[in-house]
Amino acid sequence: MMSTYSTLTLQHAAGVATVTLNRPEVRNAFNETSIAELTTVFAALGNDDTVRAIVLAAEGVAFCAGADLNWMQQMAAYSDAENLADAGRLAIMLRTIYLCPKPVVASVQGDCYAGGMGLVAVCDIAVAADHVQFCLSEVKLGLIPATISPYVIKAMGDNAARRYFLTAERFDAADALRIGFVAQSVPATTLDATVAGIVKALVSASPDAVREAKRLVRDIAGAPITDALIADTAERIALVRASTQGREGVQSFLEKRKPAWLA
Structure with missing residues (x-):
């Protein structure tokens, strides 16, 4: 199945949806249309039971250059209320991807700047080609990376964010890996195969368990270890053990057969 939009393409096969940014002529910079799409x-993919994993990719030499400068120039003439509404739509887009119940893998084939780093940060797993350059360039334009900051800071940590937010220095895929912004850096020739291997692992696991494991990380990361947290985690595993897929997973392992979700 393939659906085409004006700023991206969508392909769906064998439980994997691939969303590809498709504005290579502007380095996949986003505007109000791409944000909406x-x-x-x-x-839609988050609510589609036939989708087990999502890949976010891009066409052309760049993954995403952030906001379209022509669009930003138009925004300069907006009222405060219009600017706030525009920023709100970007925030909703980022939150929608971050909260998507399906696992999302970013396949970063080219340079990634400013808001493009926000797109990578909201994905669960990011793999970058080793030639890719990253940059949080906002301060060079008199701006700040405000809307993307909750996700970028989670991805790279406070100290790295403090440096790159303030300096707007470029850094390469090796540094992105070192600070934890990407999970893996590989030669460009092996990027597709590496992403395919990760996706294969995702679609081999229980869909319900993957969804709950994603939610678990989001809810537990950074939380203090209190009696309430311990009770919450105990309740989560108890519920999963008693679930249909939880019972099926254990039973299929004991019976040395494939679980029903792989049948």
Whole structure:
């Protein structure tokens, strides 16, 4: 199945949806249309039971250059209320991808700047080609990376964010890996195969368990270890053990057969 939008393409096969940014002529910079389309497509994929994993990719030499400068120039003439509404739509797009119940893998084939780093940060797993350059360039334009900051700071940590937010220095895929912004850096020739291997692992696992494991990380990361947290985690595993897929997973392992979700 393939659906085409004006700023992206969507392919869906064998439980894997691939969302590809498709504005290579502007280095996949986003505008109000691409923001709306990304929000719509990820909301739909999150509710599609035939989708087990999502890949976010891009056409051309760049993954995403952030906001379209022509669009930003138009925004300069907006009222405060219009600017706030625009920023709100970007925030909703990022949150929609971040909260998508399906695992999302970013396949970063080219340079990634500013808001493009926000797109990578909201994905669960990011793999970058080793030639890719990253940059949080906002301060060079008199701006700040405000809307993407909750996700970028989670991905790279406070200290790295403090450096790159303030300096707007470029850094390469090796540094992105070192600070934890990407999970893996590989030669460009092996990027597709590496992403395919990760996706294969994702679609081999229980869909319900993957969804709950994603939610578990989001809810537990950074939380203090209190009696309430311990009780919450105990309740989660108890519920999963008693679930249909939880029972099926254990039973299929004991019976040395494939679980029903792989049948």
